[in-house]
Amino acid sequence: MKAIDYASKSPKEVRQAIRNKEWTGPTAGMAKGHVQANLVILPKDWAYDFLVFAQRNPKPCPVLDITEPGDPEPKLVARGADLRTDLPKYRVWERGELVDEPTDIISCWRDDLVAFLLGCSFTFESALLDAGIPVRHIECGCNVPMYITNIQCVPAGRLSGPMVVSMRPIPAHQVPKAVLSTGRFPAVHGSPIHIGEPSVIGIKDINRPDFGDPVPINQGEVPVFWACGVTPQAALMASKPPFAITHAPGHMFVCDPKDSDYAIF
Amino acid sequence: MKAIDYASKSPKEVRQAIRNKEWTGPTAGMAKGHVQANLVILPKDWAYDFLVFAQRNPKPCPVLDITEPGDPEPKLVARGADLRTDLPKYRVWERGELVDEPTDIISCWRDDLVAFLLGCSFTFESALLDAGIPVRHIECGCNVPMYITNIQCVPAGRLSGPMVVSMRPIPAHQVPKAVLSTGRFPAVHGSPIHIGEPSVIGIKDINRPDFGDPVPINQGEVPVFWACGVTPQAALMASKPPFAITHAPGHMFVCDPKDSDYAIF
Structure with missing residues (x-):
């Protein structure tokens, strides 16, 4: 099977x-x-x-x-x-x-x-696919690229750490639809937290993710970043x-x- | 002042x-x-x-x-x-x-x-007013009517109890807009949990709320129910x-x- x-x-x-x-x-x-x-x-x-x-x-x-x-x-x-x-x-x-x-x-x-x-993220990736938006790492058969950002989570007790994000390259004209279709799911990461301009959130090289695999960003596509479930695990393990x-x-x-x-x- | x-x-x-x-x-x-x-x-x-x-x-x-x-x-x-x-x-x-x-x-x-x-609920009442939807208890200058329902909250540790709802009568044609305009605020009760048919959620007499004040429901209006912040306080005090x-x-x-x-x- x-x-x-x-x-x-x-x-x-x-x-x-x-x-x-x-x-x-x-x-x-x-x-x-x-x-x-x-x-x-x-x-x-x-x-x-x-x-x-x-x-x-x-x-x-x-x-x-x-x-x-x-x-x-x-x-x-x-x-x-x-x-x-x-x-x-x-x-x-x-x-x-x-x-x-x-x-x-x-x-x-x-x-x-x-x-x-x-x-x-499986939930909102289904929503992206249903909306006709490509999900690059699924196309490539690899893991989603994830990055440690310069955005600090709000600490709680013994836990603190940076937010980790996942990235999906989206054709520019489909970015609004990607925002709206994932924004419908606030209980599973919801809308993106950042669109374009990776350096602003402390990502030095988009081709070298901290976790997962790099994926190609084609001409006319924008890197779109969602909050990632690795964040709590990383804060916890730290x-x-x-x-x-x-x-x-x-x-x-x-x-x-x-x-x-x-x-x- | x-x-x-x-x-x-x-x-x-x-x-x-x-x-x-x-x-x-x-x-x-x-x-x-x-x-x-x-x-x-x-x-x-x-x-x-x-x-x-x-x-x-x-x-x-x-x-x-x-x-x-x-x-x-x-x-x-x-x-x-x-x-x-x-x-x-x-x-x-x-x-x-x-x-x-x-x-x-x-x-x-x-x-x-x-x-x-x-x-x-003040937050989503502002959203209703901004959308041109009347808020009856504000018009009447009284407290919002609240009802203990037959919907049981999911218990946790020592806490359990029924969900308490607040009710606002909404003109039938504005009910869809009332849903969408409050659904934008999932962090503050969000969309209604029930629309019309009070008896289905165990409300025997809409004119006798368990907390707050009764308000008139005019011809052509539907009672719309939102989850109420009294719920956790009531479960806690119980x-x-x-x-x-x-x-x-x-x-x-x-x-x-x-x-x-x-x-x-």
Whole structure:
């Protein structure tokens, strides 16, 4: 099976396949039309700081669900799911260092862990594609280019750091439509935070992203920047919590709601 | 001085007048065009539950700012302000009971208190008025009618309760515009949650609101319901925290941002 074979499956079927280890790869394209989410799991002691940070920086940190301490079921977005088994790959962190990359986290689950699910760009990329706007890194079959900016997030407790942005080159005449079609989704990063002029936000070389892969910007295209879900993870890891678990890049949690459930108009 | 005399003052000037006890009345109409906010102050021990409740119920609980424990300055929305003195009237609660209604809270401030500022309907009422849509309770010079619904909020920790809604009668042909003009402000309650058919959300008699004042619904008008900021306060008070402070109804905190800063388009 390929990811595309799961495009028409329900989120529950996809999660079951992942739980059964029938699928261990990236989730892009699975259960098409349904929201996928970034995962951050922290001890309760760190959950408040993380939540305040998210509230103060809603564009890079759109929180979709928060579990009760010790409970691995995200009741708001996937009743019956189990966050310990229903993602294909995880990353386990100790004091900000990556220590393991398991396919489930049954053995390291604890009663004091709180899981946060955060919106990811897959939702608004679907909106761009639906609006007839090309998404370059999908065309290229590579990861989206991401950049550390000179925009400082509003700090909260032990968490602080720069905003990380993702970039998509958009034909100049389609930039307004790209703004409006993603602005409909404020719960999943929403409208761009910057359009054109990368140097203004501290990007020295657009061809050398800090994360992901470079993509070509063609004649007549403008680089458009959206707040990126890597921002909270980077701020978190920089502050070195004793223990944390995240999804492995690209290996997201498939939620029940549809992308359109997060559109405000 | 009347509130209207403060319409053209800056938020900082209004807060200074309140701090000096030159103004002790309701804040509607002051520093026109600037956001006003509901205030909830809780011991740190209760802050996490409250924040999770707000995140799970974003329409009735739009969080605009959260202070650091013990720090009365809301740095995001009013740098230099002091939440202990800059509202005209407060309510002090012990185990869910109202025990005092002071004009400042200097004497009961504590190092473990966290303040939450929540969006209030003044912002979207300005948007309605700007769109040429009448706001009945403003025309009548009374409080907005509010109703306890049969819609249950998503619980969080010790907090649970029904959603409270406010109602504005809107001429049928202007209902679409009312939806769109308030939908632009998802950070301050956003679009309505229900239009027409009050009985569906458990409202037995539209002429007997649970809070506020009844208003006439004229021929050709439809009752339109928005999620109300009373929801989080009611859920909180029902769970009887040992200590809490809120604003007194109508006596809001005047923030620096403009209403338009919270518009997403």
